[in-house]
Amino acid sequence: MTRVRANDVELGVETFGREADPLVLLAGGPTMLSWPDSVCERLAAGGRWVVRYDLRDCGASTTLDPLAPAYRLRDLAADAAALVDTLGATTAHLGGAGVGGMVAQVAALDYPKAFSALTLVSTRPVAPGPVDDDLPDHDAATMAALFSRPMPDWTDRAAVAAFAADGAELLGNDPEQARTTATRIWDRTPSSEPAVHQANQLGMVFARLDCTPRWRERLGELALPALVVHGRADPFFPVGNGEALAATLPTARLLVLDDMGTALPDAAADTVAGAMLAL
Template sequence: MNDERIVQVGGVDLCLQTFGDAADPALLLVAGAGSAMDWWEDAFCARLAAGRRFVVRYDFRDTGRSVSYPPGAPGYTWRDLVADAVGLLDELGVRRAHLVGVSMGGGLAQVVAVEHAERVASLTLISTSPAGPGGEGLPPVSDELAAALSRLAPPADWSDRAAVADFLVESQRALAGPASFDEPRVRALLDRVLDRTADIAASTLNHRLIDGGDPVRDRLPGITAPTLVLHGTVDPLFGYGHAEALAREIPGARLLPLPGVGHEMPPERTWDVVVPALLDHTAD
């Protein structure tokens, strides 16, 4: 693992970290909304690097040590987040990378694959969607998740670390599968996130306020990158039908279900499947 470093991309500071040898095939990991790069856990990245991959993870704008904006006033758009991903490849001197996107990161990765096909060696889409909850022909958010989120109130004081941590833990619990939530692991991970994040209110709120950009669902049949879709079978945010739609609409895409898993990637339930699948998918 190399130390975190700040680079300038598109005129803003972004924080990245790499694992493995830069001579190996590059994997760019693109996280979910409001997620610092810590959610791509150290041990997960190390396992991929041990498979001779050059693994790159980074903090989005408003997460971790990257540039921060006032809560409720993100000074960027969805298009900027897409440009950031491509700009990071430029900064690293990577001509083509294997893109691995989860949730919102999967949406960003789809746009990169559509609009910058020459930069994408392969595409892996985890717990994501071609159009978001309730898109045409797609399952809505589950009733259970909707009810859980309606009961969750953001902390009254974002400087109250314990209250913020409790709120974020309960948010993650609502997204998890019924038997896969590991609270001690999530709390330990959030402790690191809170240590590294400049403004946790901005990190939690701002990604949900940005313009989502022009939809690319009607352009998915034009994706030429080999595509792997990984998805929990009990995902309450993007029901399994979202994964089936991606696999159907992207030519040649392969769908790999994660039984009993929600909108998450718990190590003990998924890594022994996901890591070998990623290494196999990115072998060429």
């Protein structure tokens, strides 16, 4: 773990593999731990230099006010492109999970020379908020159950971990993997402020982020190799979002994992890393 400066902000990064190998840059969704160690390790074993990083206002990256971000989605896309240059690479295979997948789409569109391949996990081709008519929205029953739960004490590490494990079952994820990830996110959060812990755990920055203008209509411009990974059991961004995204990208391969919800499971690391290495 370290911090590097790119696009005038400090970004928390973690690396796997040899710096001499081709770069795979993994944008957090919003923290870097949306990319499991198991996937990063498989990619590194396959001859890639893997760098995963926290988005702004998350993890070890510059945190000012996650409840009122003074930047836009386009700035997060610029961070990704600047990070490629800061790391000394010519181009990178860019991956994004969840809201990080939205960052990755815009980055690939706005900075085509910086990226050689694209992997998008558990995401959709429009910003948070109302969806297009052809895209399935969040499963209403799951969202009602998820958000009717009492919030934990965000300064209580064990309570936050238990809250994440409980929510994982609703989201089709492994509760113990979610518990471990939530604990690691809590440990890596540099602030003791409850609002910052909550934002790190729930990705709340994106609910307040300016994501205009739309980019879905531009996705046909992307000619780089692309992989779209989605869980068939995902109730947050149902699988139709991944199917629509893959259909819009000219060269995309769609990989649907039957036992996956919103999060990449460790059990799928070989499959996902193998598909990424094949791009």
